[in-house]
Amino acid sequence: MPDCDYPTELPEKLLGDLRRAARVVKGAETVTVVTHIDADGITAGSIAAETLRRLGKEYTLVFEKKITEEAVERINSDSADLVWICDLGSAYMGQFTRSGLVVTDHHVPDPKWRSGQSSLEAFGTVHQLNPHLYKVSGSYEVCGAGMTYLLSKAIDPKNQDLAYLAVVGAIGDFQDSREYRLVSWNRIILNDAIEAGDVEVENTIRYFGRGTRPLVQFLQYGEPAVSGITGDMQACALLLQNLDIPAFDETGAKRTWCDLNEVERALLTDELMSSLEKEEDRKALFGEVYTIKRYEPKSGLGDAKEFSTTLNSCGRYDDAEAGARICAGDMSALEEAEQNRKDHRKNISQALSYVRDNHLLRRRNYVQYFFAGSAIRETVVGIVAGMMLGTSDAAPDMPILAFADADDGVKVSARAPKSLIDAGLDLSRIMSESAAEVGGMGGGHSVAAGATIPEGKEEVFLDRVEEHISETFSP
Ligand SMILES: [Mn+2]
Structure with a gap:
């Protein structure tokens, strides 16, 4: 899709709103930053924290898995002059009663707050910066870290050197999965990062693990799938052999994509591209990747996707702080993250086998689902659901719901195949409405959403979800 379909400049209204919020941040002496534990949240929180550090403010950085009633209470009673909530908060605007609040989020805002507006806002002390308020998508046009960065830059243009963190956040939130590249406000932010000399755009194979995955695994686990190669370790090794691409270097170490020379890359690219029949798959396979120039490829931070995966693994194992230290350039935190990442891989593959070996996946008319109980950590159950969707056990054309x-x-974590999203399915709305109907709370994005519901309501919840889906697809 050509660039002209997306804005190449930020709207005046946003710039005005950013300037007003920037004044509030600059006017506060003490600030509590509250942010989410995933890659987008960690980068957002790190951008906010560094911005405040540069301003000489007294600040603390707090991580929340999500906004609970207790979190709302903590935020309302926080004694700091200002609470700056990143990558969270918009859905709960109506519940915040404090003055001195800035929210930089991209999740669907509380509709009541939108129409009614908080009375405090009239005094200029509550500021919500959210793309939905400007009719811009929070799924692929800008993320939480992006909104936080835009405010940071409005506070001081010198903070442009933090733009690369917003790029990592956007990739972490799959904002490139619609166009296979960053577009719209994300693109504006990307250009800032390029101009600052921190990010380089490369056009190449978009498989995960350019710097860290051994070549065989790089091919084996790649998405989109190439028939005869994906999932088949021996076929991958054989392909490399046939193309005369050594899987090991002279020292016996496994080579990665980054170790390949131009000729080797071209050969492999050509082989993969010519094996794909669908134009859409070819677009997904070959396109933009984002190199973080300050880090070595093998560090796990040299590519935006790998960087965000490192941060996500910190967050999932209750160590978002290590992620924030990495964003601040503290390389001793990387070792901790590496351990987190190993645990993460092991946990996910064990969880996936657990669901498959015990035949937990069940099918209804419109959804498939499994109950993991306490056998799978709630922080990884969504990934497991997403991976299940790609296995032969699952129906490829049905949303999947996982309960933990x-x-x-x-x-509840829900994932939907892209075909259903293209046909108009909005998981975020379905999860939020269905959860509300059984006394829970939910939300998220159109392809990936979640909810928390009261124990014992699982079946009723599934009934509600099915009703909403059938309404979506009935004429
Ligand atoms: Mn986010």
């Missing part, structure tokens, strides 16, 4: 025990009820 959580501290405050039952966590």
Whole structure:
């Protein structure tokens, strides 16, 4: 799709709103930053924290898995002059009663707040910066870290050197999965990062793990799938052999995509591209990737996708702080992250086998689902659901819902195949409405959404979800 379909400049209204919010941040002496634990949240929180550090403010950085009633209470009673919430908060605007609040988020805002507006806003102390308020998508046009960066830059243009973190956040939130590249406000932010000399755009194979995955696994686990190669380790090794591309270097170390020379890359690209029949798959396979220039490819931080995966693995294992230290350039935190990442891989593959070996996947008319109970961590159950969707056990044309025990009820993670999204399915709305109908809370994005519902309501919840889906697709 040509660039002209997306804005290449930020709207005046946003710039005005950013300037007003920037004044509030600059006017505060003490600030509490509250942010989400995923890659987008960690980069957002890091941008906010660094911005405040540069301003000489007294600040603390707090991570929340999500906004619970207790979190709302903590935010409302926080004694800091200002609470700056990143990558969270918009859905709960109506519940915040404090003055001194800035929210930089991209999730669907609380509709009541939108129409009614908080009375505090009249005094200029509550500012919500969210793309939905400007009719811009929060799924592929800008993320939480992006909104946080835009405010950071409005506070001081010198903060352009933090733009690369917003690029990492956007990639972490799959904002490139619609066009296979960053577009719209994300593109504007990307251009800032390029101009600052921090990011380079490369056109190449978009498989995960350019710098860290051994070549065989790079091919084996790549998406989109290439028939005869994907999922088949021996076929991948054989392909490399046939193309005369050594899988090991002279020292016996496994080579990665980044180790390949131009000729080797061209050969492999050509082989993969010519094996794909669908134009859409070819677009997904070959396109933009984002290189973070300050880091070595093998560090796990040299590519935006790998960087965000490192941060996500920190967050999922209750160590978002290590992620924030990495964003601040503290390389001792990388070792911790590496351990987190190993645990993460092991956990996910064990969880996936658990669901498959025990034949937990069930099918209804419109959805497939499984109950993981306490066998799978609620923080990884969504990934497992997404991976299940790609296996032969699952129906390829149905949303998948995964249930796992959580501290405050039952966590539901939902993923939908792209074909259904293109046909108009909005998981975010369905999860939010269905959850509300059984006394829970939900939301998220159109392809990936979640909810927390009271224990014992699982079946009723599934009924509600099915009703909403059938309404979407009935004429
Ligand atoms: Mn986000």
